[in-house]
Amino acid sequence: MGSNMNYESVMKLALERGFYFPSCEVYSDAQAGFWEYGPSGVGLKNKFLELWRRELIRRDGMLEIDGSQIMSKSVFEASGHLGNFADPIIRCTKCHSTFRADRTIAEITKIEIPESAELEEFDSAISQNNIKCPKCKGDFENTKNFNMMFRVGIGPEEEEAYLRPETCQSIFVDFPRLFKTMRGKLPLGIAQVGKSFRNEIAPRQSLLRLREFYQAEIEVFCNPAKLDEMDRFPEIQDTVIRVQTDSEPVPMTCKEAVKSGVIPNKFVAYYLGILTEFYEKTGIDITKSRFRKLGDKEKAFYAEVAFDFEVETTIGWLELVACNYRSDYDLSNHAKKSNEKFEVMDNDEKVLPHVFEISMGIDRSLYTILEHSLRDDREHDRIVLSLKPYLSPVNVGILSLVKKDGLKEKADEIFLNVKRKCDAFLDHSGAIGRRYRRLDEIGSPFAITIDHQTLEDQTVTIRKRDSMEQSRINISDLDSVISSSISFP
Amino acid sequence: MGSNMNYESVMKLALERGFYFPSCEVYSDAQAGFWEYGPSGVGLKNKFLELWRRELIRRDGMLEIDGSQIMSKSVFEASGHLGNFADPIIRCTKCHSTFRADRTIAEITKIEIPESAELEEFDSAISQNNIKCPKCKGDFENTKNFNMMFRVGIGPEEEEAYLRPETCQSIFVDFPRLFKTMRGKLPLGIAQVGKSFRNEIAPRQSLLRLREFYQAEIEVFCNPAKLDEMDRFPEIQDTVIRVQTDSEPVPMTCKEAVKSGVIPNKFVAYYLGILTEFYEKTGIDITKSRFRKLGDKEKAFYAEVAFDFEVETTIGWLELVACNYRSDYDLSNHAKKSNEKFEVMDNDEKVLPHVFEISMGIDRSLYTILEHSLRDDREHDRIVLSLKPYLSPVNVGILSLVKKDGLKEKADEIFLNVKRKCDAFLDHSGAIGRRYRRLDEIGSPFAITIDHQTLEDQTVTIRKRDSMEQSRINISDLDSVISSSISFP
Numbered sequence: 001m002g003s004n005m006n007y008e009s010v011m012k013l014a015l016e017r018g019f020y021f022p023s024c025e026v027y028s029d030a031q032a033g034f035w036e037y038g039p040s041g042v043g044l045k046n047k048f049l050e051l052w053r054r055e056l057i058r059r060d061g062m063l064e065i066d067g068s069q070i071m072s073k074s075v076f077e078a079s080g081h082l083g084n085f086a087d088p089i090i091r092c093t094k095c096h097s098t099f100r101a102d103r104t105i106a107e108i109t110k111i112e113i114p115e116s117a118e119l120e121e122f123d124s125a126i127s128q129n130n131i132k133c134p135k136c137k138g139d140f141e142n143t144k145n146f147n148m149m150f151r152v153g154i155g156p157e158e159e160e161a162y163l164r165p166e167t168c169q170s171i172f173v174d175f176p177r178l179f180k181t182m183r184g185k186l187p188l189g190i191a192q193v194g195k196s197f198r199n200e201i202a203p204r205q206s207l208l209r210l211r212e213f214y215q216a217e218i219e220v221f222c223n224p225a226k227l228d229e230m231d232r233f234p235e236i237q238d239t240v241i242r243v244q245t246d247s248e249p250v251p252m253t254c255k256e257a258v259k260s261g262v263i264p265n266k267f268v269a270y271y272l273g274i275l276t277e278f279y280e281k282t283g284i285d286i287t288k289s290r291f292r293k294l295g296d297k298e299k300a301f302y303a304e305v306a307f308d309f310e311v312e313t314t315i316g317w318l319e320l321v322a323c324n325y326r327s328d329y330d331l332s333n334h335a336k337k338s339n340e341k342f343e344v345m346d347n348d349e350k351v352l353p354h355v356f357e358i359s360m361g362i363d364r365s366l367y368t369i370l371e372h373s374l375r376d377d378r379e380h381d382r383i384v385l386s387l388k389p390y391l392s393p394v395n396v397g398i399l400s401l402v403k404k405d406g407l408k409e410k411a412d413e414i415f416l417n418v419k420r421k422c423d424a425f426l427d428h429s430g431a432i433g434r435r436y437r438r439l440d441e442i443g444s445p446f447a448i449t450i451d452h453q454t455l456e457d458q459t460v461t462i463r464k465r466d467s468m469e470q471s472r473i474n475i476s477d478l479d480s481v482i483s484s485s486i487s488f489p
Numbered sequence: 490m491g492s493n494m495n496y497e498s499v500m501k502l503a504l505e506r507g508f509y510f511p512s513c514e515v516y517s518d519a520q521a522g523f524w525e526y527g528p529s530g531v532g533l534k535n536k537f538l539e540l541w542r543r544e545l546i547r548r549d550g551m552l553e554i555d556g557s558q559i560m561s562k563s564v565f566e567a568s569g570h571l572g573n574f575a576d577p578i579i580r581c582t583k584c585h586s587t588f589r590a591d592r593t594i595a596e597i598t599k600i601e602i603p604e605s606a607e608l609e610e611f612d613s614a615i616s617q618n619n620i621k622c623p624k625c626k627g628d629f630e631n632t633k634n635f636n637m638m639f640r641v642g643i644g645p646e647e648e649e650a651y652l653r654p655e656t657c658q659s660i661f662v663d664f665p666r667l668f669k670t671m672r673g674k675l676p677l678g679i680a681q682v683g684k685s686f687r688n689e690i691a692p693r694q695s696l697l698r699l700r701e702f703y704q705a706e707i708e709v710f711c712n713p714a715k716l717d718e719m720d721r722f723p724e725i726q727d728t729v730i731r732v733q734t735d736s737e738p739v740p741m742t743c744k745e746a747v748k749s750g751v752i753p754n755k756f757v758a759y760y761l762g763i764l765t766e767f768y769e770k771t772g773i774d775i776t777k778s779r780f781r782k783l784g785d786k787e788k789a790f791y792a793e794v795a796f797d798f799e800v801e802t803t804i805g806w807l808e809l810v811a812c813n814y815r816s817d818y819d820l821s822n823h824a825k826k827s828n829e830k831f832e833v834m835d836n837d838e839k840v841l842p843h844v845f846e847i848s849m850g851i852d853r854s855l856y857t858i859l860e861h862s863l864r865d866d867r868e869h870d871r872i873v874l875s876l877k878p879y880l881s882p883v884n885v886g887i888l889s890l891v892k893k894d895g896l897k898e899k900a901d902e903i904f905l906n907v908k909r910k911c912d913a914f915l916d917h918s919g920a921i922g923r924r925y926r927r928l929d930e931i932g933s934p935f936a937i938t939i940d941h942q943t944l945e946d947q948t949v950t951i952r953k954r955d956s957m958e959q960s961r962i963n964i965s966d967l968d969s970v971i972s973s974s975i976s977f978p
Contacts, residue, residue: 018671023557026827031643036556054909067525068512068701098645152639154520156587182507212557338515420543
């Protein structure tokens, strides 16, 4: 039974079942592009990150750091963000509304101009196609660049600083200290999970284009002369990845991808392989994924080779991860600007490491997991969120059939025994069928019901989410149910 | 053997062993008050938060959310932060340096004026005591209020918004939706972990006064008429808490505290009790803690009754948690400003809930855990970080005695088997004694050494951090060592 739900179904679930909802929604000055995770969303996110740590960070012996979100001006002068990280915007001379030039042109004329194009290209498309303000039909001013970083002022003198637009800059700036104190050896992966901030002109589609969003970024520092010396390559050489260089994604093993030259070296192929294995375990339908090789105009300004990991959803292909070979762009710029040494020793050779980046959008990944897991089970008149048990915000629901006759107390007692070990949800009230359906929607793989027989023989009914099968088990066997619900593959 | 280390010893450890270090340190425009967690710090923090979830959130059936850090202006108009959240500052007329008025006066004259005093009080203390600029001996301008929130501009029109100065405001603003969709029942705890931001005039002492810092806040919504109806009170009634209303902390059970009137009701006592049990499990010396009742001038502007949870360190008593009874201050202000309904049903009664807050500083808590766990074991010429095993960033070190003779490969094989289950650290090089000492400093409770005998009989040497005892165990018994290292109490 495949997924048969769309963006609106996921949104309805998110709002009604505490996955996510708009920030500051009671106020009229709430700004677009800011969303909150509710309790179900926090549970899913934390477990997703635990899986990410297992499958990428610990598997590969990477280091994880957690740095400041506010960073100094120098960082973004060196990184190029102060100069380059801008959207082309157009402002109406009449009503003063502002739009993104590339999007407005594309919506009206279907002409796709990359956001990194020269400003004159937008201006001439606007005049040639006689494009007017969509709101008031007024004329546009010339296209300008709008820097997407949020500026903040530090201290009473308001020293210039910025909210980071990507988490990786602290990894680059901290690299010399981390390599030295943590006894680094190339290749070395350093990772960070956290918020990044981009002052988008047109945030939209809830978690898909946010102004404040979560990234999980990995920067792997390597010796560029050794990109085909990868001890761990055999671990993933037979893992199938789907690479699209032309019009269609083509499934191939990592080994084949390197041999045929589709992926430039074992080093890059290894990380695309472990990334694929990670996403398979999230429950995303991996046959709907692709690594799409980006053309020169599409790539970020710092990338030498770039593959976007994209997944097909009901609203099109979503970019979940950007995999960029950034070469020594970042370290050499920070070295120049700061006058600090960023070279390290690789055995007896002094190198300025190159960087391969795996930059994951957490919010979009969670949206995709939800969409791929949600189905409308019309036969049984229910919506089911078939999350992998280890990602489910609720591992087990504990329900008393009725509140009276000591069943509430028995359910409380069972709950007390399990609540610190897993995420259990205790529910005493409402029709049992409705309570089951609610647990199905939150993705709880199991429901346990305490009834009158429980008081006699210490058994409970266990109901499985996906099959709806019910059977009786001893209370003493609950621990094994819980471990199968929480243990990672 | 008690702790015999001080602030400087912790700082040295933090810098050398990857617990924390200054942000943007390679740049000269790095701002004070911003620090990064290195790999050891991230490990400790994540495990501290997992313990917090077990002991407070899951234990009590609370909800956890994760909201935006940038919030609308209206939120802070309603919360009072735009009007009240300010530090008194003084600026030198000659060199234009800025200082906090209260601190400067206290440092020079020992006169303690609360930061919430009227501005004239500072001015008269300055003129009466003839206080001059500590830098250039110039005269001061009159005292001003400096709002500690960071302002950001949203979109091209730069709509006014702020980085949150505390995580709890999203909990208040989101309360109506959360109560409804999550089937809330009073009392209901809602929690959030995340970054908060305060534009401190004088950040100092690394993690102790930051401009960007981590909070774990819990807001318990309750019916103010039922503060002595607390079903779960018996769970903690015999837990000893140390309450200071006068000059000395007095140990007493939660039951005694309520009976004697030191704590106003069972509701507040329950949360002080579970908070104490949590901190006991972090390894902080709980006999050095106190709940200090705040006087009227010391309390935050929204608090009706307030207890600070403080712990004694080598640099004095540190406030780790503020426990504030905020009454309906927040909900009634947000209701008024937004015109939304914040009342909920408690059985058949409509109530505007009161709020009891447990506002924890994560960074300060981690500092205190480090200081209380660190000791100088001079007898054995080592520094030992005796963290609780479940909080240690490294659960087990895996060391090959030498690299050759197949010992490296055997160690790699053992590492491969355990690395996803726990935080293992693989180390092949350096004198074995130095490698043990390094693991002692990171707090790893166990080290496993692979030597020539391992290849013959499949045993390894296990060394315990605290006792330095060594013994041989079978490789097949490693799993039980690991589970004892990672399992929470």
